[in-house]
Amino acid sequence: MNTGKQIALTIDDLPFVSGHSIIGLKDGKPITDKLLQHLNKHNVKATGFVIGNMIDIKEEQSERINLLHQWQISGHILA
Numbered sequence: 001m002n003t004g005k006q007i008a009l010t011i012d013d014l015p016f017v018s019g020h021s022i023i024g025l026k027d028g029k030p031i032t033d034k035l036l037q038h039l040n041k042h043n044v045k046a047t048g049f050v051i052g053n054m055i056d057i058k059e060e061q062s063e064r065i066n067l068l069h070q071w072q073i074s075g076h077i078l079a
Helices: 025-041 061-073
Strands: 010-014 049-051
Touching: 010 061, 025 061, 049 061
Parallel strands: 010 049
Antiparallel strands: none
16 A cells, blocks of 8 residues: 655765765775665665766766766666
């Protein structure tokens, strides 16, 4: 029975969710993959809040943008 109640799931500090301010792609990609895998498995949608300086790492910038794109194509909202 659907009670009509809803919750909002938000995830901060994308493209990588971590206790560290900036982590490398080697550590960040598995975190992203695992989060998206679990959210998709349970058909849960989230809003992810992006931190600009977490993207602006020149040697990894395009890969970090690709990770954000994975969130979008999975149906999540980026803010």
